[in-house]
Amino acid sequence: MHILIIENDDGVATALEQALGAHGYRTSRAATGGEAVGRIHDMDLVLLDLGLPDLDGHEVCRRIRERSCVPVIALSGRSEELERVMVLHLGADDFVLKPFSRHELMARIQALFRRARACPGHTPARLVAAPLVPPQAAAPAVAHGSGGHADRPRTQTGPLHLDPRTRKVFLDREEVRVTRKEFDLLAMLMEEPGTVMRRQAIMSQVWDENWFGSTRTLDVHVGSLRSKLGSADWIETVRGVGYRLTVPAAALVDAKAVR
Template identity: 45%
Template sequence: MLPGGLIPSVSWRVLIVESDLSDAETLAGALRRHSHEVDIVATGSGALRAYPDADLVLLDLELPDLDGLEVCRAIRAAGEVPVIAVTARGSELDCVLGLQAGADDYLPKPYGFRELMARMEAVMRRARPAHPPVNVIISGPLRIDAGTRQVSLRGRHIETTRKEFDMLHLLASHPETVIPRKRLMQQVWGDSWSRRTVDTHVSTLRNKIGADWIITVRGVGFRFGPEPQAGTAPE
């Protein structure tokens, strides 16, 4: 058990969107003591730039530049990053509007840290239900075997480096999701990476399996592409 009787959780990257820096730092410190990584932004525009790198967004609706509900709608329209509205707007109507804007949960201020943690756990359980690991990913003619770390295309073995395999497997494991470049860098390369390194590996992997399997989402990152049309993959 963690201090205060909280049940240990996995580590998440939490984005706090809060215009009150003192409140944000206090909350960030408590979350870091429970092993979470935390980023803080004070504006809606900052939230729209930073949220792709987060596992969970704690969004204050009272922001100095943009309406918090509009920020919530924009995040929800762009992807599946969970959002908890944490705000002084505590009426029933405010709660309804927040949930209609796409928030996964709504927590009026003031609140207890234990309640916040419980709500975060519940939201993340829904967002990331537990499934046994997928050892073999098959997408059309492409087969990725995590057990043997082998890739084959139309039955032909494709030689990949360790990093190429890790990158392809990560993308293929989330076929409907854009993986931000920063997260790809951190999960595949850890602390030893550069933008050029990622681009070089993407290029060499595309040369081996075909360009259409890895789609660049400009300004964000990469996603696993649909099965290419006949004739577009290398023979």
């Protein structure tokens, strides 16, 4: 099975090539939209990054669909609903938000190939005839989104409490509603308050050790946590390195007042 990777980021493209190669797929790469449109013949699937330097990714998707019915998975770091809706309307078969894990991507690729085999009248013959690539031995199962914290006791840093069993966060005894990833991020930072956690380490533990894409999503989650905790001082940015959890002086004063 031959997959075309349309990605201008060398690091992401190389990681995708290695991951796909490990699963038995043959790959080719195009770094621009113009190059990609001319190379879609004889491809079994296209991975299309929407942030290309020459052509808008939506336009590339439209041109591909004009020339071929090859399955297209769009990749983007933008989470807006309009981004997903537009590219799906233009002919993409699936949309994956960056950063994403290798396991998620492989599952989506195999799902597309399964659908292709189930609908032979709408699919190129080589896709219907081609066998599915068997997945590699599965890694030990981990509860998705648990972040490995479910079996740990309740954690406290100043007036901030985190309960891994219920996956709830409390500040000054009032619950702070957080998302799954925000909880996992906060749990990691609370493991060692005051210790700098490197960006790559956070991405590997909170998202996936085989994630692809920009670490910008980490900054977004940190910003959201700061807002929910009521102060940017809770999570300190160490420029060029990562983040660490600190307890704002104002929070300590408020905690004493509550007592």
